[in-house]
Amino acid sequence: MSSEFKSVAIIGLGLIGSSIARGVREYMPDMRVTGFDASDAARAESRDLGFCHNVMDDAAAAVTDADLVILAVPVGRMADAARAIAPGLRNDAIISDVGSSKASVADMLRSVLPNHVIIPAHPVAGTENSGPAAGFASLFEQRWCIITPRGGDNAEAVQKLATFWQALGAKVEEMDARHHDLVLAVTSHLPHLIAYTIVGTASELEEVTESEVIKYSAGGFRDFTRIAASDPVMWRDIFLNNKDAVLGTLQRFNEDLTGLQQAIRKGDGEKLEAWFTRTRKIRRSIIDEGQDDPAPNFGRRHS
Amino acid sequence: MSSEFKSVAIIGLGLIGSSIARGVREYMPDMRVTGFDASDAARAESRDLGFCHNVMDDAAAAVTDADLVILAVPVGRMADAARAIAPGLRNDAIISDVGSSKASVADMLRSVLPNHVIIPAHPVAGTENSGPAAGFASLFEQRWCIITPRGGDNAEAVQKLATFWQALGAKVEEMDARHHDLVLAVTSHLPHLIAYTIVGTASELEEVTESEVIKYSAGGFRDFTRIAASDPVMWRDIFLNNKDAVLGTLQRFNEDLTGLQQAIRKGDGEKLEAWFTRTRKIRRSIIDEGQDDPAPNFGRRHS
Numbered sequence: 331m332s333s334e335f336k337s338v339a340i341i342g343l344g345l346i347g348s349s350i351a352r353g354v355r356e357y358m359p360d361m362r363v364t365g366f367d368a369s370d371a372a373r374a375e376s377r378d379l380g381f382c383h384n385v386m387d388d389a390a391a392a393v394t395d396a397d398l399v400i401l402a403v404p405v406g407r408m409a410d411a412a413r414a415i416a417p418g419l420r421n422d423a424i425i426s427d428v429g430s431s432k433a434s435v436a437d438m439l440r441s442v443l444p445n446h447v448i449i450p451a452h453p454v455a456g457t458e459n460s461g462p463a464a465g466f467a468s469l470f471e472q473r474w475c476i477i478t479p480r481g482g483d484n485a486e487a488v489q490k491l492a493t494f495w496q497a498l499g500a501k502v503e504e505m506d507a508r509h510h511d512l513v514l515a516v517t518s519h520l521p522h523l524i525a526y527t528i529v530g531t532a533s534e535l536e537e538v539t540e541s542e543v544i545k546y547s548a549g550g551f552r553d554f555t556r557i558a559a560s561d562p563v564m565w566r567d568i569f570l571n572n573k574d575a576v577l578g579t580l581q582r583f584n585e586d587l588t589g590l591q592q593a594i595r596k597g598d599g600e601k602l603e604a605w606f607t608r609t610r611k612i613r614r615s616i617i618d619e620g621q622d623d624p625a626p627n628f629g630r631r632h633s
Numbered sequence: 634m635s636s637e638f639k640s641v642a643i644i645g646l647g648l649i650g651s652s653i654a655r656g657v658r659e660y661m662p663d664m665r666v667t668g669f670d671a672s673d674a675a676r677a678e679s680r681d682l683g684f685c686h687n688v689m690d691d692a693a694a695a696v697t698d699a700d701l702v703i704l705a706v707p708v709g710r711m712a713d714a715a716r717a718i719a720p721g722l723r724n725d726a727i728i729s730d731v732g733s734s735k736a737s738v739a740d741m742l743r744s745v746l747p748n749h750v751i752i753p754a755h756p757v758a759g760t761e762n763s764g765p766a767a768g769f770a771s772l773f774e775q776r777w778c779i780i781t782p783r784g785g786d787n788a789e790a791v792q793k794l795a796t797f798w799q800a801l802g803a804k805v806e807e808m809d810a811r812h813h814d815l816v817l818a819v820t821s822h823l824p825h826l827i828a829y830t831i832v833g834t835a836s837e838l839e840e841v842t843e844s845e846v847i848k849y850s851a852g853g854f855r856d857f858t859r860i861a862a863s864d865p866v867m868w869r870d871i872f873l874n875n876k877d878a879v880l881g882t883l884q885r886f887n888e889d890l891t892g893l894q895q896a897i898r899k900g901d902g903e904k905l906e907a908w909f910t911r912t913r914k915i916r917r918s919i920i921d922e923g924q925d926d927p928a929p930n931f932g933r934r935h936s
Contacts, residue, residue, distance in 0.1 A: 406902075430852075454852045457929035458916070464929070473851050503848075513845050516835050518852025523893060524831055525853070529912040531889045532819050535882075542816050544918045545806075548776050549733075549757045549821025550828070550860050552916075552925045557853050559916035562909035569897045569905055579838075580894060586834045590826060591883060594872045599709075602872055606865035609832040613761070613855075613862035615847045622855045626760030626767070628931040 333494045335424075337362040339396035341389055341411050343376045344561075345456060346428050347402030348465030351381040353498040356467040366392035367462075368403070368411075376462045390418030398494065401427040401439075406567035408435050412442040419446060424487045426451050430514060430564075431572035432478045432507040447487045451477045452510065453500055454518070458559040471499035472620055478507040515575035520583060522557055522565055523576065529558035636797045638727075640665040642699035644692055644714050646679045647864075648759060649731050650705030651768030654684040656801040659770040669695035670765070671706070671714075679765045693721030701797065704730040704742075709870035711738050715745040722749060727790045729754050733817060733867075734875035735781045735810040750790045754780045755813065756803055757821070761862040774802035775923055781810040818878035823886060825860055825868055826879065832861035 338354060340347045343365050351363050365382035366389045367373050377385045386392035393399050393415045403411045408429060419425075424447045429435045436450045455473035457464065475495040479488045492502040505513070532543045532551060543551065569576055593601040616622050623629045641657060643650045646668050654666050668685035669692045670676050680688045689695035696702050696718045706714045711730060722728075727750045732738045739753045758776035760767065778798040782791045795805040808816070835846045835854060846854065872879055896904040919925050926932045 454849045456852075459929050474848055476849070513841050513849055514852055516838060516841050517846055517849040517854040520835075521831060521853035521857055523897075524827055524890075525856075526909055526912050527890045527893055528824060528827055528886055529915050530908055531882075531886045532823075533912070533915055535819060535885065538816050538819050540915075540918075543820055544915070544922050544924065545777055546757050546779070546816055546820040547919050547924050549759075549817055550824035551820040552919050553828075553856055553860055554824055555912070555916040555919055555925070556931060557856055558909070558912040560909075560913075562906050562913060565909055566902045566905040570900055570902055573897055573900075576897060577894065579834075580890075582838065583831055583834045584890075587827075587830045587883075587887075590830055591880065594826075594876055594879060597873055597876075599869045599873055602869040603865050605833055606829055606861070606863075606868055609829050609836070609858070609861040610863075610865060612832050612836055612843075612847070613858040615843075616850050616855050616858055619847050621847065621850050622858070623933045625934070626762050628859060628933045630926045630931050631928070 333358050333361060333497050334490050335361060335398040335494060337364065337395045338398045338400060339364045339366070339393040340382070341366050341392065341399065341401045341415060342403035343367040343372050343382075343385070343462045344402065345460050345464040346453065347400070348376065348379070348381055348462045349467065349469040350400060350402065350498065352465055352467040353470060355381060357497050357499070362395065364392050364396060368407075372462050379462055381465070389414035390416070393418045393423065394420070396420065396423055398491070399423050399425050401425070404561075404564045404567045405429045405431055405435055405571045406563070409438050409442060412439055416443060419443070421445070424449060424491065426491055428453055430518060430568045432510045434571045436478065436480075436507050447484045449477060449479055449483060449487050449491045450507065451475055451491060451495065452514070453495065454514075458556050460561040468499065470495070473500055475500040475502050476505050476510055477502060478505055478510050511572050511575045515572055515579045519568055519572055519576045520579045522560060523569065523580065524583070525554040525557035526565070528554050636661050636664060636800050637793050638664060638701040638797060640667070640698045641701045641703065642667045642669070642696040643685070643703050643705055644669050644695065644718060645705035646670040646675050646688070646765045647705065648763050648767040649756065650703070651679065651682070651684055651765045652770065652772040653703060653705065653801065655768055655770040656773060658684060660800050660802070665698065667695050667699060671710075675765050682765055684768070692717035693719070696721045696726065697723070699723065699726055701794070702726050702728050704728070707864075707867045707870045708732045708734055708738055708874045709866070712741050712745060715742055719746060722746070724748070727752060727794065729794055731756055733821065733871045735813045737874050739781065739783075739810050750787045752780060752782055752786060752790050752794045753810065754778055754794060754798065755817070756798065757817075761859050763864040771802065773798070776803055778803040778805050779808050779813055780805060781808055781813050814875050814878045818875055818882045822871055822875055822879045823882045825863060826872065826883065827886070828857040828860035829868070831857050
């Protein structure tokens with residue numbers, strides 16, 4: 331699959347940005363890839379790794395040739411990034427991003443860059459690692475990329491962006507930005523909040539030492555530590571930018587947790603067993619949909 | 634490494650029991666393995682799989698030759714299993730179990746079998762799968778097995794049991810039963826309760842369909858579904874048998890969650906970032922201790 335874009339500029343060369351760059355080099359070899367990162371160290375590392383044709387020291391200079399510009403910075407830094415590229419943008423450049431919350435970011439981008447076509451996107455993919463060295467070309471394979479255009483947005487630009495993501499291996503779906511934020515609050519943001527919480531709780535108890543928590547983590551705890559190792563700044567910004575959806579979903583979680591807590595206190599084994607039987611089925615559906623490894627323990631190696 | 638036991642009887646041939654049987658056959662080939670399961674189907678399946686020398690149709694008959702008897706049934710069925718084996722036990726047989734909660738099970742076993750040496754144990758290992766076909770010989774490799782003898786318990790029997798578990802590949806630690814229950818409430822029981830809760834919550838929202846939850850689960854949610862696919866009866870029993878420790882730990886979790894909820898509501902990015910930075914370090918320690926795969930995403934395969 332090829333793309334109609336000739337030159338992509340990637341602003342932010344962390345896990346996601348550097349994976350896009352690597353994917354373009356591998357799957358769309360005719361396209362030119364220019365990169366920029368606000369961090370001197372990340373620019374130097376990216377030059378060494380060589381996944382861009384060119385890494386520039388200035389954001390505006392990085393976008394001058396690009397017909398597609400992708401902002402791959404933490405959600406809280408999108409506004410600065412948009413202002414920084416503005417002076418260098420081609421009039422016909424399409425601007426996209428990869429932020430995990432979409433409604434507030436899209437509003438901001440449209441206000442900072444009012445004369446450009448803005449097509450927000452969110453590839454639902456990642457790992458717990460960060461930085462230019464963490465990326466890899468196949469990160470988006472079989473994962474969904476959600477594009478959130480406004481009604482009336484340039485349909486041709488939406489199609490071109492969808493084709494670009496498909497060329498990276500992703501499956502593409504269009505969605506309303508506010509609905510996206512609700513869906514991701516459930517499938518991503520709440521799980522991260524819960525994982526961050528429990529890992530923090532477990533490491534601060536008086537009665538159980540941190541060393542015990544680490545040794546016996548194979549009982550289930552270790553699963554949560556992967557998510558709770560995700561980038562702190564990225565996640566701080568997501569929670570602050572998708573506040574309402576996260577807090578609403580959290581309220582539902584709290585109600586359910588209180589219900590199970592009461593069932594344990596009262597010794598209501600029937601309620602517990604029925605609940606646990608229902609949740610078992612969901613995993614089967616996720617595996618059938620190709621979104622997880624069917625091997626036990628995620629196929630982990632043990633030695 | 635060899636064991637001083639000559640003949641082991643395994644009562645309950647699910648994931649754990651059948652993994653022990655397979656491990657004995659592989660690592661202690663001189664030992665005789667006799668099995669029993671209360672389910673006709675599990676006995677038939679176990680005979681087909683052939684991991685025991687002999688699968689008996691009666692629990693008491695299964696233990697007549699055994700110098701080591703291991704109860705590998707859900708915690709709530711331990712009392713029935715102990716009563717069922719009692720008529721067949723050799724006087725010098727050592728009785729152990731693999732339950733995830735130890736204090737209440739140990740008290741019960743000592744009361745049902747007052748004339749036998751009882752040495753409770755808990756291998757902190759498992760997968761989300763259940764049943765005789767789910768087991769494998771290497772399940773306990775590099776995992777901890779916690780033995781919880783009482784002060785004054787037969788030291789030679791404790792040592793023999795420790796050597797048995799080491800021969801299966803486990804690392805062995807002795808611990809007070811009540812402290813075990815507190816540690817496992819943190820590293821295993823609370824994580825399971827939280828995972829069961831969130832998977833149930835996510836699949837019952839009105840605004841987001843179950844199909845959306847499944848499609849976009851790679852954002853983090855899918856990690857929780859593995860744990861929430863664990864055996865419903867086993868986990869019902871664990872929560873009912875380790876109620877106080879689970880509820881105590883849950884209270885601490887709820888306090889921390891309320892704190893992060895307030896930070897999101899107030900926009901306190903500093904608190905969020907500091908918390909998320911702290912939790913990131915725990916994962917590094919778990920990997921360094923050999924309790925998880927260092928590869929991103931647990932080393933999951935994606936296609």
